[in-house]
Amino acid sequence: MNSSIKARVAQLDWPRIDRELDANGYALTGAILTPEECAALMALYPDRTRFRSRVDMTRLRYGVGEYKYFARPLPKIVTELRAALYQRLAPVPNRWNKLLDNGAPYPASLSAFVKSCAAHGQSRPTPLLLHYEAGGYNCLHQDLYGEIAFPLQFTGVLSRRDRDFTGGEFLLVEQRPRAQSRGEAISMDQGEGIIFTNRYRPVAGARGHYRVNVRHGVSTLRSGERYSLGIIFHDAR
Numbered sequence: 001m002n003s004s005i006k007a008r009v010a011q012l013d014w015p016r017i018d019r020e021l022d023a024n025g026y027a028l029t030g031a032i033l034t035p036e037e038c039a040a041l042m043a044l045y046p047d048r049t050r051f052r053s054r055v056d057m058t059r060l061r062y063g064v065g066e067y068k069y070f071a072r073p074l075p076k077i078v079t080e081l082r083a084a085l086y087q088r089l090a091p092v093p094n095r096w097n098k099l100l101d102n103g104a105p106y107p108a109s110l111s112a113f114v115k116s117c118a119a120h121g122q123s124r125p126t127p128l129l130l131h132y133e134a135g136g137y138n139c140l141h142q143d144l145y146g147e148i149a150f151p152l153q154f155t156g157v158l159s160r161r162d163r164d165f166t167g168g169e170f171l172l173v174e175q176r177p178r179a180q181s182r183g184e185a186i187s188m189d190q191g192e193g194i195i196f197t198n199r200y201r202p203v204a205g206a207r208g209h210y211r212v213n214v215r216h217g218v219s220t221l222r223s224g225e226r227y228s229l230g231i232i233f234h235d236a237r
Helices: 005-010 014-024 035-043 076-089 091-100 110-119
Strands: 026-031 051-056 066-070 128-133 137-141 152-157 165-167 170-175 182-186 192-197 200-205 208-218 221-232
Touching: 005 076, 014 026, 014 091, 014 192, 026 182, 035 076, 035 221, 076 091, 076 110, 076 152, 076 221, 091 200, 091 208, 128 137, 137 170, 170 192, 192 208
Parallel strands: none
Antiparallel strands: 026 192, 051 066, 066 128, 128 221, 137 208, 152 192, 152 221, 165 221, 170 182, 170 208, 200 208
């Protein structure tokens, strides 16, 4: 695997990813983080100085487990992955917005987008590590932290499937108007990632495109423990 995060992102099969985001609202990246990088990120979890806040999901009825938002400065791996993915993904919601006649375009670079977030009072970083033990799960939700929200995000699994944990599939549920919800349960192994719609996406209908809302979560862990990295591109209030 190329040592540069930027190069790895550039080498992803972007024509396929674009097609699958348009068709299904998500796309798998395959392996994008090395086992050593996964281990390094998990090793940060006990270090309180690396995080700005901890969320007990059980207490807030978000699920069973916990997650921690990174403080600045973000880990180098997270900084590079966030910037490289955003730059490649920004054209997708811009294309979607044209189909939906919706909103101003997203800037081409993450730095410009983060400045836009700050101008709207959103300055707290949102990349996070999530931790589940057996019986843990994450309820269906959307990660919206203010007026500005980028409609795509990334999750990468840091633990080894069927060795460190079983269960814990990534969940996506899409609600179309006047129709039953559609669900997907997606399995990933260590170092693999998914890019997905965290808010809405356009779907073609008889009278043009319409918006469908999407929520995501994690199914119940049957055994072990599971760590994952979440990269949200907009900052929080």
